[in-house]
Amino acid sequence: MIGVRLYMLQRLTALIMAPLVIGHIAVMIYAVQGGLSASEILGRTQGSLLWALFYGTFAVAVALHAAIGLRAIIHETFGLGGKSLAILTLGIFALLGGMGLHAVYAVTA
Amino acid sequence: MSDDASLKVSVWRGAEAGSFETFDVPMQESQTVLDLVAWVQQNADPTLAYRYACRVGMCGSCAMMVNGVPRWTCRTHVSKVAKDGTVEIAPLRNLPVIKDLAVDMDPFFDKWTAAGGAFSPTKSRDDTVEPILPETPERREADAAIECINCAVCYAACDVVSVNPDYLGPAALNRAWSLVNDVKDGALDARLTAVSGAGGCHNCHSQQGCVAHCPNELNPTASIAGLKRATVRAALKGRI
Amino acid sequence: MKPHRNHPLWYAFALHRASGLLLALFLPAHFWVLSYALTDAAALDGFLRWTDYTMVKIAEFGLVFLLAAHMFGGLRLMALEWLPWSPRQKTYAASAVALSFCLSTLFFLSAV
Numbered sequence: 316m317i318g319v320r321l322y323m324l325q326r327l328t329a330l331i332m333a334p335l336v337i338g339h340i341a342v343m344i345y346a347v348q349g350g351l352s353a354s355e356i357l358g359r360t361q362g363s364l365l366w367a368l369f370y371g372t373f374a375v376a377v378a379l380h381a382a383i384g385l386r387a388i389i390h391e392t393f394g395l396g397g398k399s400l401a402i403l404t405l406g407i408f409a410l411l412g413g414m415g416l417h418a419v420y421a422v423t424a
Numbered sequence: 425m426s427d428d429a430s431l432k433v434s435v436w437r438g439a440e441a442g443s444f445e446t447f448d449v450p451m452q453e454s455q456t457v458l459d460l461v462a463w464v465q466q467n468a469d470p471t472l473a474y475r476y477a478c479r480v481g482m483c484g485s486c487a488m489m490v491n492g493v494p495r496w497t498c499r500t501h502v503s504k505v506a507k508d509g510t511v512e513i514a515p516l517r518n519l520p521v522i523k524d525l526a527v528d529m530d531p532f533f534d535k536w537t538a539a540g541g542a543f544s545p546t547k548s549r550d551d552t553v554e555p556i557l558p559e560t561p562e563r564r565e566a567d568a569a570i571e572c573i574n575c576a577v578c579y580a581a582c583d584v585v586s587v588n589p590d591y592l593g594p595a596a597l598n599r600a601w602s603l604v605n606d607v608k609d610g611a612l613d614a615r616l617t618a619v620s621g622a623g624g625c626h627n628c629h630s631q632q633g634c635v636a637h638c639p640n641e642l643n644p645t646a647s648i649a650g651l652k653r654a655t656v657r658a659a660l661k662g663r664i
Numbered sequence: 665m666k667p668h669r670n671h672p673l674w675y676a677f678a679l680h681r682a683s684g685l686l687l688a689l690f691l692p693a694h695f696w697v698l699s700y701a702l703t704d705a706a707a708l709d710g711f712l713r714w715t716d717y718t719m720v721k722i723a724e725f726g727l728v729f730l731l732a733a734h735m736f737g738g739l740r741l742m743a744l745e746w747l748p749w750s751p752r753q754k755t756y757a758a759s760a761v762a763l764s765f766c767l768s769t770l771f772f773l774s775a776v
Contacts, residue, residue: 316588319655319664322626326745329738336735340728340767347724347775351715353708357701374695381688387627388685391587396622411688414695421702492667517668581668629681630741632673632753649745 316390316400321383328380335373360422367423374415382408431506433460435472436514439521444512445469457490457497457505461513461525474525481639484573487580488525489514494580496639517580532576532595535623539596540615546608554608562605569602569647571640578634578644590623594634594644597625601647604654616655617664625651676757680737683730690727715775725772732764 317325346356360366386404389395395403429451434444447464458476465472476486481499488497490505491512505511519527547554556563578594579585585593592600600619603609619625625648634644658664700708714720740756750756 316590316622317626318622318624319620319626319659322652323656323659326742329742333735333739336731340732340771343728344771344774347715347771351712353701353705353712356712357705377691381684381691384684385688388681391584411691411695414692414699418695418698421699424702489668494668583669583674629677630673630744631669631677633668633671636671636673637668643749645744646749649749652745 316396317383317387321386324379325383328376328383331376332373332380335369335376338369339373357422361424363423367419370419370423371416374419375412378408378412378415381411430509431460431502432510433464434510434512435461435464435525436521437472437524439523442521442524444514451502455502457488457495457500457502457511457513458486460502460511461488461497472525473523482573484575487516487575487577489517489580494577494637496575496577499639516576518582518585519576519580527576529576532574532579532593535592536574536596536599538618539592539600540603540611540618541596541599543603543606544609544611544614546610556607562607565650566602566605569598569605569642571642572598572602573640575639577637577639581633581637583631583633584627584629588623588627590621591627592619592623592625594628594648597628597651598642598644598647600625601650604651613658613663616651616658619651620655620659620664625655628652672754673757676737676740676760679733679761680741683734683737686730687727687734718776721772721775724775725768728771729764729768732767733761736760736763 346359360370382404385407386400389403390400430448431451432446433449434446436442437445447468449460449463449468452459458479461472461474462476465474474486474488476498477483478485479498481496484496486497487494489495489512490497490500491507492514493505494516495505497513502511513525515521515525515527519529519531522528558564558567572595574595576595578598582591582594584591597619600615603615604612609615628645628648630645630649632645635642635646638644655664697708697711700711715724737757737760740760743756744750744753
């Protein structure tokens with residue numbers, strides 16, 4: 316159910332995300348000290364093109380990566396294949412990508 | 425080891441539907457799991473179906489599930505696998521059961537063919553024999569993969585095979601990798617296409633059950649990784 | 665546990681699959697909460713106050729562990745596929761888990 320092109324996309328997004336995940340965990344460790352507040356987070360992110368690019372890339376990559384991963388799990392667990400599996404994969408990508416980019420816009424705009 | 429000691433041997437009876445039947449089998453020194461099965465068939469129930477040929481680990485026909493683990497039974501000592509004097513012997517996992525311990529190997533060999541397992545020669549008998557240097561990297565890869573005896577132990581150990589019916593499996597993909605590295609073979613792109621479909625090498629999750637259980641200590645996971653690299657390079661160049 | 669699965673690299677697979685699945689299920693909730701920043705910053709603050717509870721901190725520790733384990737486990741898999749074969753697969757899998765535990769513990773100690 317995973318051909319060579321989905322495989323390449325899966326590994327490419329993984330390579331892109333590896334440094335982003337390390338960055339994200341580093342930000343979390345830094346930010347969580349002394350508790351979290353909306354003003355503290357938004358003060359850092361709002362109006363920042365850099366954070367928008369960082370998390371925008373992250374959101375698109377994770378939507379692709381998770382959609383392909385869930386595709387394999389769905390096929391192997393429920394035996395779903397063919398057109399319905401293709402539509403579900405695209406649906407998961409669209410949902411995660413849409414929600415992700417909306418969230419990035421919300422905290423950086 | 426005293427002569428009157430015996431083992432409780434549970435043997436699968438029936439086809440897909442069936443149940444275990446337990447036999448008391450006398451213990452002997454240096455006894456193999458295949459010896460247990462043979463004793464049952466020769467002394468307790470001649471209708472027991474099982475498959476073997478060479479008894480020395482070359483032919484690959486006697487593999488079975490022994491206490492839930494796929495093994496070549498002719499080279500597995502009872503002393504290594506018996507638990508509290510019991511051994512459970514079942515037909516290989518992931519293949520249709522014909523009767524008792526004999527499975528239908530057709531899906532296994534059909535996938536071997538589907539993965540481009542047949543050698544595709546580039547020369548005829550009229551050409552001179554091509555010298556093959558054993559120390560080239562390609563030949564080393566091919567030599568490592570070529571020792572497979574097609575016992576289907578890896579196929580039975582693989583969880584991807586059980587959940588993805590199209591998946592070609594470790595042995596077929598390992599065979600494809602040995603031919604990808606064979607300089608005498610002329611069907612590279614066709615083979616890379618054959619291992620890139622819905623059941624191709626990219627579905628491997630690198631669980632390495634094949635590596636853990638291969639009786640010849642081959643490494644199908646490394647072969648499959650090689651196919652992943654070769655197919656990606658071919659795809660980037662637009663060849664597949 | 666089926667006996668044929670009882671080897672360390674199968675457990676590494678199970679961790680990679682479980683962490684990937686759980687992270688994918690967590691993401692929509694994560695994105696949904698963050699999107700409150702646009703419409704209702706007070707609601708976002710309300711969500712963030714949950715993180716003061718110890719139970720939530722432990723859950724966050726779990727999430728950071730899953731994220732780190734999926735990343736290090738994924739790097740291990742890509743190294744397996746794309747670098748020359750190493751016989752130390754079990755060591756790499758164990759190291760990935762150990763590193764993930766260290767990172768998530770560092771996060772937990774910063775959170776409490």
